[in-house]
Amino acid sequence: MTTPTRRLAHLISASSPSDLPPHVVHEAKRSILNWLGAALGGCRDESVHLALSALSEFTGPPHATVIGRATRVDALNAALVNGISSNILDFDDCHARVVVHPAASIACALLALSQTRPVRGIDFLHALVLGVEVECRLLDPRTAQYKFAWSPTTTVAGMGAAAACARALRLTEQQIAWALGIAATQASGLRETGGSMSKALNAGHSAHCGLSAALLAARGFTGSESALEGVNGFIVAFGDPGDMEALVDAWGSNWHIELNTYKAFPCGIVTHPAIDACLELHRQGIRPAEIASVQLTVHPVAVRLTGRENPAAPLEAKLSVAHCAAAALTRGKVTVREFDPDAIADPQVSRLRRATRAAINEAYAIDEAQVEVTLADGRTIRKHVDHPVGSLERPLSDGQLEEKLRALSEGVLTDAQVNALIAAVWSLDRAENADVLADACQALR
């Protein structure tokens, strides 16, 4: 009897970089560029500093890069700490169909692994594509319906990272099944973490779990071979099972990474259409001082996830659509700085945030929003957004992704380092050893 877990392991084991069309390899590079930008922007955050200081006394041989820092730690701790950096700004990638930010945990695990074992550049890209594929298939609504309390990105990230590392380690089908099984029983991640540092820790923890699952399985440490679909397995525990065929069907005809998108704003993805509309109103010349009130109309999940009306701290402001809208209308841009404490306390932003209401429209798509501002003179002006910038319909270009990385690397890497890093990403498929990537994002101090 071949279980779905085992069948998935077989597909991973039998997959080859040559199965990937050039545009898929290119999208994997774009995912890496975006991930590194987010991580370089986040790497000097207090959360990363605290994690490093807590873990430093336990770290093993310093083989692995801490992104954007001069420090090295052991590979497992590097995967963990880099995962925090990758997520702390909320500047992730985002799959356009399945609600998941797929790259961070997988890429952090692979980056650390590539500094302990030789991994060719094309194998790094291939492994990333496979990891994203596993995550998205697990979250496919055909596979299961999961409870809302679970942070979907986090719950599947360890299995994505395990699959990717298992492939990069060239494990056998049996070992890959074990790696998936070990990662499945360590799957975790609560949405309740939103607003605390432990939300970003989720990404690092998953990277750590996925990498260690693959390393354990490589030695012969056994996991359940029905860990995904079994009656007491991942899917039953986390949700209501659907059709397990969705885990494996039509494998290779398309790759989920083709549907990956990259955030234009460093905050919850569901706030993006409202931000986009507010920025357009600002571009049209509407000044914050003339605005009396703001009425947002959004998808229900946008209110559920980002309904915070009075964010007190940066990590909360990133999950407050009212703050995002107020900042966009006031400042005409939404960068990392719009979530700084002084931006949260800015009197104009505060006033507009209090004057903002968010209503639900059940008929809206999740990336749809409308903003109606009422001016002091009584006029109302409306802006509707179908798809925000950064969505699949209005994607960031390669150049915009480079610019995003450049802006986020400011004060972390030198210009020469950033240029070298960008070049390393675009040429990764031709690199003999993928550790060039880790070397290129190590800071000088």
Place this chain on the structure above:
Amino acid sequence: MTTPTRRLAHLISASSPSDLPPHVVHEAKRSILNWLGAALGGCRDESVHLALSALSEFTGPPHATVIGRATRVDALNAALVNGISSNILDFDDCHARVVVHPAASIACALLALSQTRPVRGIDFLHALVLGVEVECRLLDPRTAQYKFAWSPTTTVAGMGAAAACARALRLTEQQIAWALGIAATQASGLRETGGSMSKALNAGHSAHCGLSAALLAARGFTGSESALEGVNGFIVAFGDPGDMEALVDAWGSNWHIELNTYKAFPCGIVTHPAIDACLELHRQGIRPAEIASVQLTVHPVAVRLTGRENPAAPLEAKLSVAHCAAAALTRGKVTVREFDPDAIADPQVSRLRRATRAAINEAYAIDEAQVEVTLADGRTIRKHVDHPVGSLERPLSDGQLEEKLRALSEGVLTDAQVNALIAAVWSLDRAENADVLADACQALR
């Protein structure tokens, strides 16, 4: 507004060793004795060897004991590896009311911690009592009903370990709440792992997560302060919420560790009443060769968890009530050796296993069983057990716990070492530094 998570953190922070009556301190020592026995018996298992070899290249400064081995590793990895040793034999403790094996993850985390920070013996015991309290209150049926697919011991073990380590580190109420929050979002553990090494890894992973949660919180790394009861928190994610008051009510009037029991047989606890009945039949002189068939009557959960009819490997045999019964009837004892491959392959055991059927009686208590053997001459003999040896009603004595540890330490520690270890446990409340415990279970080779 004080959240239940925060109230629990307050109770932990305000608790003092002087709150514990002597019999509670004594039960904590009994729990430690049992845990160390199980870990010393398990520490030479292949799973422990594989985990150590996979993790050795990443381990930090060797400050912490690997139980029953000469090796030392960093404290986080020690917590992980010792957790595997503690669980791999299925020789745990077992709470008599809540389905949980509480001590292993908590004690492994504390043991490792005590080798990095000074922890007084009485504080180690106090922290263990608090950790068990947190686990059992989370699993209290009044708090929530959880999905069966979750391994209850595992899901709460990280939070128990985090609470214990947080108290041993003398964290503030705020930090304890963060530690609980960090551990909650890393809570995991699937029953599907049964039969694979990853079941034992669950215990180690939880110890690792709980210890690191406390260490992170100690530095100021933040977790959600509503991680347990929030709408997207632990209890909602893992089950159906009940009354959150159960997390904190009647605190200190009794302690859950008072209801801890210790297994007499190294296998799933739900098999124990049937084993006990079979051993009694063997004592009555019934020889395996005369038995034609065996009819077990057990609680439904016993079949659900241990219904395996044809176990192929030791870890599966421990979850096969048919194997347990057959081994007891054949050999008149159920020790670690009755789960060795040669015991599984033993023709007489095999024959009786195939001749054993397990029926469910919905009216049975979980620790109740009946065995009816039909002999070759047509006679039937019946034995009913209300509570097996090792249960709260028929507990192992202090002397029996010492004997259990002695038997399990054979070939691992010298007699002198075992004597010193037992003495260290009984005098732990008077020890200036709890690291005597870790030193005492380090092997010479």
